[in-house]
Amino acid sequence: MSSTVETGKDKLTVAREMLGNLVDRRVLTALEVCVRCGICTESCHYYQSNPKTEHTPYYRAEMVRRLYRRFFDPMGRAFPRWVGVKESTNEILSKLAEIAFASCTLCHRCTFACPFGVETAEIMRIMRSIATATDNAPEMLVELANAAIAKEENAELFRDIYRDQVKELEKEVQDRLGSSKARIPVEEKGARMLYVPLAGAHTIIPQAILFNAAKESWTLGMFESSNYAVFLADDIKSKRITGRVIKEAQKLNTEEIIVTECGHGYTTMRWEAPKWFGQLPFRVRSILEVVDEYVREGRIHLDSSKNGQPTTYHDSCNLGRKGGIFDEPRRVIRAAVKDFREMTPNRLESYCCGAGSGLVAEPEWMDIRMQAGKLKAEQVQHTGASLVITSCDNCRQQIGDLSEHYGLNVEASSVSELAVKALA
Amino acid sequence: MSILQMVPAGIALVGAVIFVVGVVYILVAAQRRPYLSELAPIKRSPGLGVVYAFTLGMAPWAKESARRHWIAYIRGIIIHVGIFVAAAFLIASPWLAQMVLPLRISLAALFGVGAVLGMAGFRIRLADPTMRLLSTPDDYFSLALVTLFLASGAASAIKPDFLPAFWAISGITLAYAPFGKIKHFIYFAYERVFIGLFFGRRGVLEWTHE
Numbered sequence: 001m002s003s004t005v006e007t008g009k010d011k012l013t014v015a016r017e018m019l020g021n022l023v024d025r026r027v028l029t030a031l032e033v034c035v036r037c038g039i040c041t042e043s044c045h046y047y048q049s050n051p052k053t054e055h056t057p058y059y060r061a062e063m064v065r066r067l068y069r070r071f072f073d074p075m076g077r078a079f080p081r082w083v084g085v086k087e088s089t090n091e092i093l094s095k096l097a098e099i100a101f102a103s104c105t106l107c108h109r110c111t112f113a114c115p116f117g118v119e120t121a122e123i124m125r126i127m128r129s130i131a132t133a134t135d136n137a138p139e140m141l142v143e144l145a146n147a148a149i150a151k152e153e154n155a156e157l158f159r160d161i162y163r164d165q166v167k168e169l170e171k172e173v174q175d176r177l178g179s180s181k182a183r184i185p186v187e188e189k190g191a192r193m194l195y196v197p198l199a200g201a202h203t204i205i206p207q208a209i210l211f212n213a214a215k216e217s218w219t220l221g222m223f224e225s226s227n228y229a230v231f232l233a234d235d236i237k238s239k240r241i242t243g244r245v246i247k248e249a250q251k252l253n254t255e256e257i258i259v260t261e262c263g264h265g266y267t268t269m270r271w272e273a274p275k276w277f278g279q280l281p282f283r284v285r286s287i288l289e290v291v292d293e294y295v296r297e298g299r300i301h302l303d304s305s306k307n308g309q310p311t312t313y314h315d316s317c318n319l320g321r322k323g324g325i326f327d328e329p330r331r332v333i334r335a336a337v338k339d340f341r342e343m344t345p346n347r348l349e350s351y352c353c354g355a356g357s358g359l360v361a362e363p364e365w366m367d368i369r370m371q372a373g374k375l376k377a378e379q380v381q382h383t384g385a386s387l388v389i390t391s392c393d394n395c396r397q398q399i400g401d402l403s404e405h406y407g408l409n410v411e412a413s414s415v416s417e418l419a420v421k422a423l424a
Numbered sequence: 425m426s427i428l429q430m431v432p433a434g435i436a437l438v439g440a441v442i443f444v445v446g447v448v449y450i451l452v453a454a455q456r457r458p459y460l461s462e463l464a465p466i467k468r469s470p471g472l473g474v475v476y477a478f479t480l481g482m483a484p485w486a487k488e489s490a491r492r493h494w495i496a497y498i499r500g501i502i503i504h505v506g507i508f509v510a511a512a513f514l515i516a517s518p519w520l521a522q523m524v525l526p527l528r529i530s531l532a533a534l535f536g537v538g539a540v541l542g543m544a545g546f547r548i549r550l551a552d553p554t555m556r557l558l559s560t561p562d563d564y565f566s567l568a569l570v571t572l573f574l575a576s577g578a579a580s581a582i583k584p585d586f587l588p589a590f591w592a593i594s595g596i597t598l599a600y601a602p603f604g605k606i607k608h609f610i611y612f613a614y615e616r617v618f619i620g621l622f623f624g625r626r627g628v629l630e631w632t633h634e
Contacts, residue, residue, distance in 0.1 A: 023457065025457040028611075029611045029615045032608065033608045033611040033614070035563075035605060035608050036559060036563060037496070037555075038552060038555045039489045040489065042489070043488060043489060053553070053554040053557060056554055059554065074603070075604065082560065082562055084559075084560030111619070112487065113487060113489035116615045117477065271464045279463055279464075279465075320628075322628070324468070324628045348630050
């Protein structure tokens with residue numbers, strides 16, 4: 001994706017061209033089918049937490065529709081006011097960049113509230129693309145995406161440091177399992193699984209304990225699962241960042257890529273990557289599916305008496321509503337705790353934590369995401385749980401921050417960490 | 425056929441031609457847009473997802489919004505059933521005299537209720553500040569057209585003297601449909617298919633709801 005700076009075109013021209021190119025049949029349908037009935041209003045966590053017009057899904061999408069009608073709809077071109085185009089295109093554009101990044105977490109919840117199934121999140125994704133190409137995207141997300149690409153370009157600089165750090169983590173795993181044979185292999189050719197963590201020990205140590213306990217053939221690579229270009233809806237950079245892991249898996253000749261508890265990382269690798277690379281020569285699964293399989297097959301044994309505190313589960317939008325992973329974490333949690341309590345609503349109708357789609361990465365948006373997460377905080381409180389399990393690192397950080405902000409006094413943890421605590 | 429009947433009948437026919445051409449144009453234009461097929465291995469059947477999207481996925485208990493706003497849900501169902509039946513009635517209307525009275529009364533009742541609920545749409549749109557802000561002249565005009573379409577259908581089902589008015593209003597409604605908001609009906613099936621395929625293959629759609 002080229003930015004306006006690179007192309008020398010004005011923002012309006014870039015927006016028009018991109019809107020023309022990016023609106024495929026699915027997005028066209030989402031743009032045209034809405035009748036502005038407003039029934040989606042309460043489905044949005046932004047609106048529920050702060051009820052105002054700008055927080056309704058149909059307001060957000062309507063802003064993009066106005067831009068689209070102004071450029072492409074015969075009626076909109078001939079009689080813009082008749083179809084609601086009141087503002088100038090420049091005014092709409094500047095509003096939209098903020099709406100697309102800070103007022104919608106692309107959670108897709110409103111899609112299931114709409115009688116037609118309008119995919120407002122897909123419309124917002126197009127808008128993020130346009131904002132990115134017109135240099136209106138949040139700087140932090142751009143920097144993080146660029147850093148991931150730079151890491152691949154300079155992998156040799158990091159390799160030895162990374163291996164040394166992993167050796168230190170390996171000692172912790174050995175201590176925990178009481179076995180000097182426990183290992184954290186790095187770039188080991190022929191391993192059955194390439195496990196892709198995040199850039200933190202909390203996404204390596206628990207999983208390494210579980211892999212060792214299950215006697216799995218696995219290895220770490222050099223790269224992590226997070227892909228900030230996905231939040232920018234920048235397909236070129238997203239493909240490049242995802243491609244790092246795919247190249248690794250091919251080089252190491254693994255049979256599977258296992259993505260850590262990371263919502264967008266899983267969805268991108270499992271569902272989006274084949275659009276860019278064609279069908280992948282290996283299976284892609286979430287660590288949740290793997291741990292669930294270990295429990296069901298008896299490769300690890302969990303003792304629920306080790307976790308007595310009331311526990312609830314937050315469905316990550318990417319893993320649940322966009323990835324179909326609802327049952328797997330619940331089966332593991334039920335095997336690992338004595339007192340499991342569902343939030344209401346949950347699963348398909350679960351509310352976003354308020355930090356999805358990159359919001360958690362931008363420090364300036366702390367107030368926005370604390371407000372957007374108010375509903376989730378209330379849900380957690382209603383369960384009476386003191387432990388909140390979530391399968392996405394963004395959600396986990398948000399639940400922790402919400403706990404502090406709203407005085408919930410809950411601990412946020414992951415499915416893998418919970419399973420490790422329950423290991424018999 | 426008198427001149428008072430021929431002119432409205434002509435309007436209806438011209439409207440129908442514009443409607444068909446407009447719908448075909450929209451469908452061709454939509455088909456020309458690219459469609460990115462998902463290539464990832466499926467988790468569950470996309471075909472079953474489409475079946476779900478057109479059946480249980482539209483059931484009131486499957487949608488939080490319908491559970492919360494069940495009156496709006498029922499209103500929408502009645503208006504849309506009324507419009508589709510009224511469209512069939514329009515085609516059959518030259519043979520109105522051959523329809524039995526109980527059928528005509530039933531149709532009039534359906535169209536009449538639909539028209540009243542259509543009129544209620546103006547109140548709903550104007551009463552809610554967000555809806556008022558986002559509603560366009562096209563929204564009000566389209567709502568007025570379908571309300572008149574249903575009202576004139578109800579009147580003519582009872583009293584055939586109203587048929588010319590029904591034909592004229594139908595012609596205008598049909599001619600406008602491909603240009604304004606009414607065209608959403610063309611995209612409805614597309615949207616349900618996309619929802620079914622996309623979320624179905626990912627194993628997201630839940631056949632039972634807790």
